[in-house]
Every structure is written in structure tokens, then in C-alpha cells.
Amino acid sequence: MSEMEMAESGKTPKLKVATAALCGCFGCHMSLLDIDERILKLVELIEFDRTPLTDIKKVGKCDIGLIEGGVANAENVEVLREFRNNCDILVAVGACAVNGGVPAMRNQFDLKECLEEVYIHGIGVENPQIPNDIEIPLLLDKVHPIHEVVRVDYFLPGCPPSADTFWTFLTDLIAGEAISFPYSLIHYD
């Protein structure tokens, strides 16, 4: 339905939401899916653009972009910039996007050390060599949280944020209300 048709039919246009997983474990996306049957309600309010769920490869103009994972390689930077340029509201989702998280544990070591450990000295490695195919994105020397690369509007903490956190965040945001979490959703120990 075009916006014109929407207006005529008396419906408000659905918000467009895109999601991407950068250097994360997909746990945040899995947690989003943990909203279970509420996803049916959600798709009444929103329409998914590029996400790993829709398999749309290029992000279009969106209202909300959800980013899981930190920035670890050149492709992550490219995807993240594309999201920033196309999404009105960009959200860092989960510890990896917010802080670098688990992947950033490699920041304690030199990149060279890490690569050698995996591709040269690792147990059972045959024909040891560090891959240099141009199809493979180059790694940044450190893993960064996404707000160090683009401007970020919201941060959803958690590893992963729980399904209820996603639900509360999205429904509040879509309703145009101030986002407020009960303590239980942002309490971690």
C-alpha cells in the first residue's frame, strides 16, 4: 500500500524496521524472536525491511534500525553506515553493540597474535596461512562499540536484552511514549 492509499483507507502507515547483526552471536536476534506470538501483534505495527529474517540485502529508508554486535571489520563499518544513513532512529542492541562485548575480548591482544593463533599455530591447522582473499572483509585492529563509529540514539543493554525488553522498547517507541523499563528488565545479577 502506498502512503496515499493508506491515508485513503484510514490506516496509519506501518513503521519500517530494519535489523542487522554485526560482530555478535545472533543471540540478540534470537531473543527478539522470543517475543513469541507477540510478533503477530508487532507486524501489525511495523514492517520489516532488511533483516536476517526477511533476507532483504539492502536497507531502504526506515524509521528504526536495530543493530546487534560490535564493529570488528570493514564490512561492519559499511553496513552500520548504511543503517545510519537510512534509519531515523538507530538503536545499539545488546552488550556487543553497546560496549564491544564478547568479541572485544580480543582487544587485549595484538590482531596479529590473534590471527596467528587461529590460522597458523591452532591445533589441527593444515596448510597454515592467514587468509587474504579480497572477498573477506579486513579486520579492524580493535573491536569497537557502534557509537564510536556512528551516532546512536538508543542503547538497549543486556546480553541479550530479554524478549520483554525488546517488546517494551518497541511498543513504547512506536506509541511515541517515553521508554520506561520496570527495574526487573534492566537488572542483571
Added chain:
Amino acid sequence: MNNPDNFTSELLVNKGHSPGQLLQLLCEIQTHYSHIPPHAIELLSGHLNIPPVQIRTVIDFYAFLHRDARGDFDILFSDNITDRMLGNLSLLNSLCKKLGVEPGVPRADGRVTVGLTSCTGICDQGPALLINGMVVSRLDKDRIHKMVGLIEAGIPIDHWPKAFFLVDDNIQRRDKLLSHGIISGSAIDAMVVKGSDALLKCLDGSGLRGRGGAGFKTATKWRMCRDAEADEHYVVCNADEGEPGTFKDRVLLYSFADCVFEGMTVCAGIIGAKKGFLYLRGEYLYLREALEKTLQARRDAGHLGKNILGKQGFDFDIEIHMGAGAYICGEESALIESLEGKRGIPRNRPPFPVTSGYRNQPTVVNNVETFVAAARIAVFGADWFRSAGTEESTGTKLLSVSGDCARPGIYEYPYGVTIRQVLEDCGAIDTQAVQISGAAGATIPVQEFYRKIAFEDIPTGGSFMIFNQDRDLLDMVQNFSHFFCHESCGFCTPCRVGGTLMQDLVDKVMVGHATSYDLQEMRNIGQIMQKSAHCGLGATAPNPVLDTLEKFPGIYSSRLVNRSFEPAFDLDASLEVSRHITGRDDEGAHIRHEK
């Protein structure tokens, strides 16, 4: 050479096996071996009944303790902003170059290490450095050159020219406290004669408030401690003097030590303490020998020990405990943890030390200057003291003046003196700003020079750093934000993480990559730190940033890029290592700057 077990074993025999001695033992082992060898850790663990991992965490907490060997000559340049202004970094670089050593890494032959350390309290006679714990003041090219010769020749520092290690008192203005000496023992005599109740009343009447920063009423603190029922009471003198730019306690400990101990003994008499501690910052190790002598002289004179001044049951003695390079140990509850031999992590307060301090017993912690003032008041009376200062801030205050002025040094003024007056007296011209009360204090611009040093206007622990018009105040802000990051004890997130974020953002402004969005981030982070940090360090750490953002916005705005956002780091440069490893240089091996 001694084998490690021998030295440590002997030490254990001499110092006893109390776990509370851990830090003190570690300091001695560090001095002896230039690090804490694994053998020593094992031995300490066995004898003190502390797990090795806990000993390692203590070692790692204190900047002056190391698990890896340092050089035979272990050099740390003082890195306060005042040392920077006097050119410490170029001296450090030239020393490193001449010695062929990388900063922070021992030279291959193990002869020397060169690094940086927080303010050493020699700001009026800087740039300064510590070598094997001893202060070398007034560094210049010539002194550096001579040091290189001495180090290469392997001459122990005991045989170096005495002039290297001279630190003058440098008192430029004396008022009540510094010009009216008291005879050793006269304050405790006054207490014995008048009785401790009367003396406490006198102290109350004097209006004396703590000189270490917070300004709590001293008589109230002593009374609360006295009234807290417990087996033991303790007196602690806070000689940690870590506030950057402060060095007045150094002078009091050097030339007025007897009066410091006198004040502590008066306090002990009032609160009923048998034991006291002087917690001396590691940087002031060079003062220790003389302090021990003063203590011994007081014991010999019957002013310390059993039955002081012949009064039955008035027993009190003082032990010196060394710090080991941790600013946070100036915070009273962290100091007490450190006295107990542990890491200096601030406790939850309340309970305050007056009811639960050292070994959870009621403890008075006061600044060095507070004890000196209390001893003087005991002899000269409340009115004598009150006749100087303002209604709310009675008496005088020692200021440590450094930075851009003709006559840096110690200035004693009645409370209520204006900033302008101090600047005039010390020969400061063309002043742009004064940083009062150290890194966490206030940045005062010219239009506020009429303001007064007093608890009710601008309170201070004593630091007074002057910046003339040629200085870039962002250098100061950067120096301080790095200081706080380095000195955060790491216990709570707002300070540990917030401090690092703040430091990175200041660095980003410095290199000209920040946007106005980043400035807003700094304000947000600063507010969170102020509101939620566990102790005063984290709560005040954002002050220099927030203060200058408000009062000197130009130092930020002139460096901003006119974009809505700038990455925190150079994206393309961060691929350099990967490009090098893979040998790639195609388009995908680069990240272009986004307009």
C-alpha cells in the same frame, strides 16, 4: 646477593606476622628487590595466612609495587600539569634517548626503567622525579645529563650529589600557624592541666574545621569518636597529600613534624587512643627517616609512650605507615583499608570512621594541617585562633602556590583572602585562570578573582595552580582527566568506565575530531559520575571538564569539527595492521571518510 627467602624471612621476623602488615612488608621487599619476586609472595602467603592471589591483587593495586623486575634505577617523572608546564616530557624524552630506554620498559641489561607518575608534590620546585623512591627536584638539561653519567657508571643514589635531592620548604608568607611555634610537649601539657573536656571545648570554640578538603568540624569529629564505645580508639594522620598541586603537608612534615605529632597526641588524650598512625604517601619516603627521629625524640622526652608527661595511664604511640602510589588512599576509608594492609577501596559510609574505622574501631582521621592547628589552639587558645579568618572559616589556611608566577611556594593566609590578593603576592601576571583545590577543584576565571578562599565561598585543600594567558587550558583538562582515569580504584562503574569515556572524549577534542554532540556526551557522562560514583574521587572527577565547558567554552568550540558526528578513532588507520598482514591494498582494504 641475598636470596629472596632470606630477606623476606628476616623481615617477617622483625615485623611480625600480622596480616595488617602486608602492605608495609611489600613496600620493603619492593625497595630491596625492585619488585616482589614470586618467592616472597609464597613466603608472605604462608606466614601471614593470606592466599597468594590476594597478595597479587594488593601488589597490582599500588602503582609503586611491581611483580616484574624494574631497573636497578627506577625512575618516575612527576606528571602533574605543573610539571608539564615546566617541560617534564621533553626532559623525559631526552633522558630515555640518552639511556637508550623505552618509557615503561626496563632496559635490556636491567639497569634502568623510566616512566611517569602522578603529582609528587614538588610543584614549586619542579619538574621533579622519583628515583628508587627518592625525590630529585629542579630538573633541567644539565641535571639530566649528570644523571645519565651516574646511572651508566652504576653509582648508587646514596653517593649522588646531595643537591639533587634538596627540597626546600619555600615558605613565602607566614601567618598565625607558621610564625607562632610551640614548645614540644606544651599542648599535651595544657591538656593534662586543663583536662580533656575543657580542651575539647576550647577546640570547639576555635571553630577549627578540617584542612584536608571536606571541612568537617574537628571538635565534633573528636567528640563523636570519644563517645563511641569500643575496646580501642585510634588516631590517624592523613599525610597522603595526593591532590595534584598540593605540597603544604610536605612542608609541615619536614619542619613542623613535632607539632603534627603533638596534635595527634592531644587527640589521643581526648578520645582515649593508645595507638596512632601517620599514613605517609610513598612519594614522601624521603621524609621518613627524619620523622622516625622526631618520634624517637618525643619518646625520649616522655611525650610518647607509657605514662605521657608522667600521667598514669596516658599511653600513646605513633607508627608510620607508607602508602605506595595510590591517590585514592587519601580518602579516609580507603586509607584505613590500606592501613589494614589491603587494597585501598573506599568503604561504604556510613558507618563513618569515627564509629567504625581502623579494625572497625572508632577512629579519628585528620589532615596534617588540622593536627598542627589543633596543637597550636591547645596552647594559644580559641580566641587567638578565631581572631583570624571569617565567621564560618576561622583561622588561617596554607596554600600551595605553583604554576605561572614569580614566587611559587607556601603562602599562609587568614581565611577570606581573595584570589586576586594571592596572585598579586606571588607575582602572577597576565593570569588566565586559577585551578583551586586540585584536579577535582574549581577553575576560576579572571572575572571571579574577587572571590574568597573560605569554606563558604571557594573551599580548598590547599592547591592553587596558576595559568597565564599563554597556556592552553585544555592541556590542564586533559592532564586531569588522565589522572583520574589512572587513579580510579576501579570498584564502581560510573568512575571506572565513565572516567575512561571522559578521558577518551577529551582526547578526541584535543586532536580536533570532536563535534558538539561529543560535548553533550561529556556533560551527560559527567552528571552520571557526579550522581552515582561510590566515593568522592569519581563524584568530583568530571569537575574540570564540566567547569571549563561552562566557563571556558572557547577551548572546546575552537577545536570542534562542524559535523553532526565524528567517529571516535581513525577508521582507515585501524585497518593498517590487517593490510600489512594480508598484503592487500584494494578498495575493500580501505575505509573512506564519510562527509
